[in-house]
Amino acid sequence: MKAAVLHEIGADKLDVRDDIASSPVTDGKVKIRIKATGVCHSDLSAMNGTIPCPVPAVLGHEGAGEVIEVGAGVKSLAVGDHVVVCWSPQCGHCKDCVNGKPHLCMTYMMDAFMDAHFTMGGEPIFGMAGAGTFAEELIVPEDGAIKIDADVPFDVASLVGCGVMTGAGAVMNASKVQPGSSVLVIGCGGVGISAIQAAKICGAAKIVAVDMVDQKLEWAKQFGATHAVKPEDLSATSLALTGGAGFDYAFEVVGRSDTIRTAYDNTKRGGTTVIVGVGRAEDMVSFSAFELFYNEKNLRGTYYGSANIRRDFPLLLDLWRSGQLDLEGMITRRLNLEQINDAFAAMQSGEVIRQVITFD
Numbered sequence: 001m002k003a004a005v006l007h008e009i010g011a012d013k014l015d016v017r018d019d020i021a022s023s024p025v026t027d028g029k030v031k032i033r034i035k036a037t038g039v040c041h042s043d044l045s046a047m048n049g050t051i052p053c054p055v056p057a058v059l060g061h062e063g064a065g066e067v068i069e070v071g072a073g074v075k076s077l078a079v080g081d082h083v084v085v086c087w088s089p090q091c092g093h094c095k096d097c098v099n100g101k102p103h104l105c106m107t108y109m110m111d112a113f114m115d116a117h118f119t120m121g122g123e124p125i126f127g128m129a130g131a132g133t134f135a136e137e138l139i140v141p142e143d144g145a146i147k148i149d150a151d152v153p154f155d156v157a158s159l160v161g162c163g164v165m166t167g168a169g170a171v172m173n174a175s176k177v178q179p180g181s182s183v184l185v186i187g188c189g190g191v192g193i194s195a196i197q198a199a200k201i202c203g204a205a206k207i208v209a210v211d212m213v214d215q216k217l218e219w220a221k222q223f224g225a226t227h228a229v230k231p232e233d234l235s236a237t238s239l240a241l242t243g244g245a246g247f248d249y250a251f252e253v254v255g256r257s258d259t260i261r262t263a264y265d266n267t268k269r270g271g272t273t274v275i276v277g278v279g280r281a282e283d284m285v286s287f288s289a290f291e292l293f294y295n296e297k298n299l300r301g302t303y304y305g306s307a308n309i310r311r312d313f314p315l316l317l318d319l320w321r322s323g324q325l326d327l328e329g330m331i332t333r334r335l336n337l338e339q340i341n342d343a344f345a346a347m348q349s350g351e352v353i354r355q356v357i358t359f360d
């Protein structure tokens, strides 16, 4: 089958080839025919070494498709089911799962580095984050595929597998944005736009979007931002809207130390700063020992939108169905797998929100 492969960390292009196969379906696993996969910034981050990824690997982690084979012991899925792929499966039984933090489940974490579930020219190769949705077929554990209603279009469903879950979950799960509050979102890609939409759903009164790209600011307003500004205009906007006190909630959705610092600085005393972006391990952020005490801000990260995927994937699709979450509108470009490297270029130049690759 066809798949897009990263051969080495630091490579600026993926190799689209047709000699990839998926390994046999073993106990507890399912095989999915991928129908649509979104292109997330984290794919680019796997290429440039920001996010650890064993190589060679099939990239892609935001996908949806149809179950075509089930291994022995699989109970919750059957051939023909439509599913969203989850890149951080939740086992349902470990301490984190039963303590209400299933997104922190480690049960499958090492599989990404141990279980090479594809072959390339007969040799085993990995899938990004245990997934690898830039392929026509994919094998995941039963817990890594969440069944959805068959009438949800695959392109819409694919976005829920990463970007939308992460951005909306940062707002709804990690910080629980309150009605009437003020919200700052720095970075308006697929994840940031999802955070903006969720802030509106939660009833935020002021939603300020920040990005360097004019088109992104236009989109941010279309998706619910009440104000959209360039980074250099944030201080004046904060002064006008919050009297300079800062926002109740600030979301960093870029993955850089300077924007993390900006998000913290623009959070009000006692407010919440949420780090959604994934930055490099060596990119250090500094805080003074005094400010952390004095400002009493809640500074936290969010992994996969702090999701309970079995609850949240259907919840997000219900919001989509009710017209409150616009997922079709976020797909600003559709392509095929051969165009994957163009997709990364378009993402970096800021001309798209989300791009979706479809397979016939």
Ligand SMILES: NC(=O)c1ccc[n+]([C@@H]2O[C@H](COP(=O)([O-])OP(=O)(O)OC[C@H]3O[C@@H](n4cnc5c(N)ncnc54)[C@H](O)[C@@H]3O)[C@@H](O)[C@H]2O)c1
Residues within 6 Å of the ligand: 039, 040, 041, 042, 045, 162, 163, 166, 186, 187, 188, 189, 190, 191, 192, 210, 211, 212, 213, 216, 231, 253, 254, 255, 259, 275, 276, 277, 278, 279, 302, 303, 304, 305, 347, 348, 350, 353
């Ligand atoms: N926390 C998680 O579990 C999780 C999951 C998925 C993605 N992510 C991360 O979220 C981040 C966003 O992902 P995406 O797919 O939306 O990326 P994207 O590339 O589509 O969007 C990033 C946006 O940030 C803007 N930007 C860049 N530098 C900026 C700056 N200095 N100030 C303001 N805006 C700036 C870009 O113009 C772009 O619009 C990435 O770091 C990604 O790895 C995290």
Ligand SMILES: [Zn+2]
Residues within 6 Å of the ligand: 090, 091, 092, 093, 094, 095, 096, 097, 102, 105, 106, 107
């Ligand atoms: Zn678990």
Ligand SMILES: [Zn+2]
Residues within 6 Å of the ligand: 040, 041, 042, 043, 061, 062, 162, 163
């Ligand atoms: Zn992602």
